[in-house]
Amino acid sequence: MRTVHPVASRPALSAWRFVTVFGVVSLLADFVYEGARSITGPLLASLGATGLVVGTVTGIGEAAALGLRLVSGPLADRTRRFWTWTIAGYALTVITVPLLGVVGTLWAAAALVVAERVGKAVRSPAKDTLLSHAASATGRGRGFAVHEALDQIGAVIGPLTVAGVLAVTGGDYTPALGVLALPGAATLALLVWLRVRVPDPASYEPDTRPAHRAGAGGGRLPAVFWHYCCFVALTMTGFATFGLISYHLVVGGLLPAAMVPLLYAAAMGADALAALASGWCYDRYGGRVLLSLPILSAAVAACAFAGGLGTVAAGVLLWGAAVGVQESTLRAAVADMVGPGRRASAYGVFAAGLGAAAAAGGVLTGWLYDVSAGVLVATVAGIQLLALTLAIVLKVCSAGDANVMARPGRQETRSP
Incomplete structure (x- = not known):
């Protein structure tokens, strides 16, 4: 016990x-x-x-x-x-x-x-x-x-x-x-x-609100959590991997293979900065900041697979920024949707779905790249538009806003 x-x-x-x-x-x-x-x-x-x-x-x-x-x-x-x-x-x-x-x-x-x-x-x-x-x-x-x-x-x-x-x-x-x-x-x-x-x-987290207790001890995960997982999975299905971007850089003669790790390190820096920025915005404005993720993901493909080295480098930095949001703020939102008693289960389901979608996205974008870079960019844009529409219609990115507003320290977050 x-x-x-x-x-x-x-x-x-x-x-x-x-x-x-x-x-x-x-x-x-x-x-x-x-x-x-x-x-x-x-x-x-x-x-x-x-x-x-x-x-x-x-x-x-x-x-x-x-x-x-x-x-x-x-x-x-x-x-x-x-x-x-x-x-x-x-x-x-x-x-x-x-x-x-x-x-x-x-x-x-x-x-x-x-x-x-x-x-x-x-x-x-x-x-x-x-x-x-x-x-x-x-x-x-x-x-x-x-x-x-x-x-x-x-x-x-x-x-x-x-x-x-x-x-x-x-x-x-x-x-x-x-x-x-x-x-x-x-x-x-x-x-x-x-x-x-x-x-x-x-x-x-001494939250004893009845709504919170209802999700804390067991039972099913809330419906909004499953809607949220669908939104995230759809976004990840249209998200290009760094492996594909680095492949494009080397095969396309845009950058020597020895220089790719340096660009990756820059992407990790963008990851950290984007995580901090999106986390602050999430606490201040709520889950609507996650609507930026489909936009970022579409911009990654548009920049990384079009133009010269400068444009691709910008795409890599955007890729790092998108990963920063995925690895931090997406996880924070899960905790605002699911009570403590089922939270570890929710994180397990969320991570498994995220991984499956990322794997599917890697296969899809890799196949589309072999077909045509233009087709890849257009398809990714279409997928991200669909994800954005789904999030708005189902209101999945505002599901945890009540918890955000009620958290201790909310007033300090809003103060100058």
């Missing part, structure tokens, strides 16, 4: 400090697994993998990272052991990554690659639920945005560190992946410290 903490209990850390420390945890974890993912393909190839094997292993890994959340989310809700799921997921990731550098067989490396992604599935619904409690006090948009911005710092530092170690060691994967054990250990140490300081982050 779950230990029920009194609503009046005061957390040892302020909500903002909790969000910031949790963001540093994600920064360190991204340092680890983004550093490893930047060389997964070459590492597997060095062990004898073919292109088919690399594609299959990474594909299975991504499917596990998203699909298994349909299981881990409801289990986290049922057991209420959110810290346990979070710590276990992070531990699986930070332990498997350094081992990649010492295994000498393809099957073992492939198993570790998939295991790292399973760790993502184990922790994500529980982690987002913990974060949503503290973000209810800071402003959910801003709380998730600050977390995402810190997260992306690690996503940049990790690959750059691995690349530097590979350059110094002449391409030796063992030290390049072994160095990631240091931020991995720091991840777990900081996470355990945070759990000891704030054992029950739900105390940040």
Whole structure:
């Protein structure tokens, strides 16, 4: 049975400090697994993998990272052991990554690659639920945005560190992946410290409104949540991947392959800035700011697949901005639609649907690119117009506005 903490209990850390420390945890974890993912393909190839094997292993890994959340989310809700799921997921990731550098067989490396992604599935619904409690006090948009911005710092530092170690060691994967054990250990140490300081982050969210309680203990997810998932899935179906954009850059002779990572790093910077901006706007103006996502997604295709290098570079920055909104404010809105008791389940369903739509979008945009860049741009524009229309007709982007307006700190958000 779950230990029920009194609503009046005061957390040892302020909500903002909790969000910031949790963001540093994600920064360190991204340092680890983004550093490893930047060389997964070459590492597997060095062990004898073919292109088919690399594609299959990474594909299975991504499917596990998203699909298994349909299981881990409801289990986290049922057991209420959110810290346990979070710590276990992070531990699986930070332990498997350094081992990649010492295994000498393809099957073992492939198993570790998939295991790292399973760790993502184990922790994500529980982690987002913990974060949503503290973000209810800071402003959910801003709380998730600050977390995402810190997260992306690690996503940049990790690959750059691995690349530097590979350059110094002449391409030796063992030290390049072994160095990631240091931020991995720091991840777990900081996470355990945070759990000891704030054992029950739900105390940040003492919402006892009847409507909130109705969705807190069980039952079905609200209809508006499913409408929201349809809107997001439709938007992602018409969203080009960076892999396709980088392919266009290199095949089209617009940029040398060695320069693509620098453009990607710039996109990650745009990601962080857009997350902060959209999060602030969400807390101030409500879910209507998410109507900008279909517009951004259409602009990505229009810029990235038309014109010269400058136009494509602008498309890449817009792509990064759209990802920033997807990774922060979209998640914040889920917490305003679903009560605490079903929130981890909602995050599991949301992530799985998002991943399936992103996969479908990658296939669709890749096929359309082979047909014609013009057809790709026109089709994406049509899909995003349909998504925008759906959101307006079903009012999915205003569903959580009542919670936004009622949150503590709303008045401060509106003050000059």
